Amino acid sequence: MDIKANSDSRFQHALLNPELAPPDGVSAWDSETGSKRFDVYRNNVIVSLIDALANCFDVVKQLVGEPFFRAMAREFLRDPANLPASPVLAHYGERFPAFIADFEPAATLPYLSDVAQLEWLRLQSLHAADANSADSKHLSTVVKKALSNETGCIPFKLFFHPSLALFKSRYAAVSIWAAHQGLAKLANIDPNTPEQALILRPELEVETIPLSHESADFIDRCMAGEPLRNPPLGPTLELLVQKGAITGIALFEEE
Amino acid sequence: MKSDQHSQTGPYKPPAGLPSGAGIGLKPEHFQPLLETRPKLGFVEVHAENYMVAGGPMHHYLQRIHEHYALSVHGVGLSIGGSEPLDEAHLERLKTLIARHQPERFSEHLAWSSHNGQFMNDLLPLPYTPERLENVCDHVDRVQEKLGIQMLLENPATYLQYRDSSYTEPEFIAEVIRRTGCGLLLDVNNVYVSAINHGFSSHAYIDALPCHRVGEIHLAGFARDSDSQGAPLLIDSHDAPVAEAVWKLYDYALEQTGAVATLIERDANLPPLTILVAEAQNAARRLQAISREVA
Structure with missing residues (x-):
């Protein structure tokens, strides 16, 4: 068993599953289990990725309002397949328009997914x-x-x-x-x-x-x-x- | 012994190097004001990943700004501290970027951010074990080999520690520097944040680092919180001015390092350019004072 890989894998697994306790082997200086400290990392990951989506899909955000947008983006990020595969966030969010199309709570705005697609194409055009x-x-x-x-x-x-x-x-x-x-x-x-x-x-x-x-x-x-x-x-x-x-x-x- | 394979000084030379003045992080909101007003700054620094695109305004403005200011490229996504091999595709993008803009510095973090093909967009902590030391040295070697230049490695801000760490953080960093020949990016705010979060002495931490290998210093603002036990927990948020305690620690660091290129980092809650330039001037005054002391 690869112990080295497991340390990062355990950390990552707990990081992406907020219902889990912090991984074994990490602690604060006073031996506290560090749940709130671990939550800083969880929060950084989710909030920074929601921010990245909000930057790209600004009109979608305006159409549904900030709280709805952030809740929708948070749902999107619950699927590990929707995390970025690369650190280049200018090309992150390609799957978001299709997610919106199937997102029940946004069904009253049938054009929302297409507006997202337009914003995605504009961002790719900007950096082409x-x-x-x-x-x-x-x-x-x-x-x-x-x-x-x-x-x-x-x-x-x-x-x-x-x-x-x-x-x-x-x-x-x-x-x-x-x-x-x-x-x-x-x-x-x-x-x-x-x-x-x-x-x-x-x-x-x-x-x-x-x-x-x-x-x-x-x-x-x-x-x-x-x-x-x-x-x-x-x-x-x-x-x-x-x-x-x-x-x-x-x-x-x-x- | 694996460590014998790493030379003490390292085969890679730094790029041209930054002037020992004060610089600011460059954000798209400041492209135009910077070119229009051309404030006196030692250099500007960009996050490498924001410029890993084919064309468009990012490269256009960076090129124009680099005509007037020295440039530092600071990576945030290479995952040097991870247990997995480096992402060669990402390293290739970095090489392309550095060839295109020819920065005077390149630096990255002692942290990991990618694992199992997923990028988590945060600088995550690593265990300071002999095994991880091998991983990190291999990664730094690979980066320097691929880019053909010396890199600087930045000390992290952390909220948690690993119980199986057998090195202290400065010991671990010193060993990476000794084995790979890379330089140190001393983030003074990170030292302060981690010292409060983990209850160690920030002066002792700096004393334990090879300060003669510092090629750049970072200064930034933090946010205050407390952990589940009510102990202070500082967050490395880069969304506020540099705190007074961090300026004091900077003065202490400068006594150890001498005058070194210093960056004011601001990634969120971005103020007007003039405010950042004023903060950089504060750092520049301290740098001048140290230069005079030495002279």
């Missing part, structure tokens, strides 16, 4: 790799060449900025999120309207750009690497170029 956007003149030259080919459009493919993500919701999650940034009025929103958005960080700030269903589908196909022929959505393409979302373009030219 940097890249230079393609020059818009170069892009329009290549697109024109593709479209004006005599024998029909040359299929082409777009390369996107690493911070780009597409968000789709059955609910008005984009407007609900925007209302909490002072960009829309919550009272004017029908939560049951499906919404889509482009998430992008061309420079230092993440942008959340509402999209039509058609534009979202078009970007979805682009992102899947599908060769584009006669793209029907000039305005969407224009938006992508203008926002700096495209880093490159390739023509599938046949020899």
